Amino acid sequence: MHRLLLIDDDEALAAPLTQYLARFDFELSAVTRPSAALQRLASEPFDALILDGMLPEMDGFAFCKQLRGGQAPWREIPILMLTARGDLTDRVVGLELGADDYLAKPFEPRELAARLQTILRRTRRAPAPASPSTLMCFDGLQIDTTRRQVTSAAGLLELTSTEYELLTLLAREPGRVFTRDEILNRLRGQEADLYTRAVDILVSRLRKKLEPVEALKTLRNAGYCFALPEVAS
Incomplete structure (x- = not known):
């Protein structure tokens, strides 16, 4: 319940x-x-x-x-x-x-x-079993998918659940370009409506919280991708 x-x-x-x-x-x-x-x-x-x-x-x-x-x-x-x-x-x-x-x-x-x-x-997704693969390390950013925590040089970042899901979606496939419709479908679990402006707002919010780390890249008329290089944990 x-x-x-x-x-x-x-x-x-x-x-x-x-x-x-x-x-x-x-x-x-x-x-x-x-x-x-x-x-x-x-x-x-x-x-x-x-x-x-x-x-x-x-x-x-x-x-x-x-x-x-x-x-x-x-x-x-x-x-x-x-x-x-x-x-x-x-x-x-x-x-x-x-x-x-x-x-x-x-x-x-x-x-x-x-x-x-x-x-x-x-x-409410159940956390994955603890293992080295649950920690994603990038230049200036670390994502712990077991604890659902994101840290940078500034410390622990306070992200909403939707911001966290967007970040992990992009970070799991660095360099891959996700269209706005793809992001809406993946995050909402339903067909995207015409309101793709919601994705731009979400990305803008997330960018501000990640500053000064520049993790998200916009490709004009294409979508967004995660741009940080992965480093050894």
């Missing part, structure tokens, strides 16, 4: 959504304000958040930013943002602030369940 926290000021949404998501082994709790969400997060474990973009006290985007800059484990908890219908700006902002996925309102509950399942599959 996966525990979810819904943060949405529409109180009528919680009951039917709780009943529907229970079919997919989700246990949903709901609050209407960010302050109440923080209290629940401080006292209970949750596997993912469903966060509305429009909230009292502060909007969902500001709250997403607060969570990503806050204390562990809040920094890494998967976040699915609910955005205004067809509003591309909301999607871009949410992803830039660290959300793992987005869904436009009004939405189909089945699609919400599918996206949550995808996010949790990605973040």
Whole structure:
């Protein structure tokens, strides 16, 4: 059973959504304000958040930013943002602030369940058995796939689950060019939609966290690749 926290000021949404998501082994709790969400997060474990973009006290985007800059484990908890219908700006902002996925309102509950399942599959993968191959060493960067940790000369990097998955996807095949559609398919586990701008935002976020290491290379009109040389561990 996966525990979810819904943060949405529409109180009528919680009951039917709780009943529907229970079919997919989700246990949903709901609050209407960010302050109440923080209290629940401080006292209970949750596997993912469903966060509305429009909230009292502060909007969902500001709250997403607060969570990503806050204390562990809040920094890494998967976040699915609910955005205004067809509003591309909301999607871009949410992803830039660290959300793992987005869904436009009004939405189909089945699609919400599918996206949550995808996010949790990605973040709940069982670690590989400890062995030398779980440590990937590059010039200026080290990726420990057993602990899901990335370190540079600056120390341990704080990456979201999606940023980590993107980095390891590229690092496992240095020099290979991945198109935006390939990256979307691999990270989401579903067919890519037309919103390939999400990949550009994700790469931009990851680049900033890797600075001054220049690990990601952009090939115009082609895609992205991992550019660091591998070194002996």
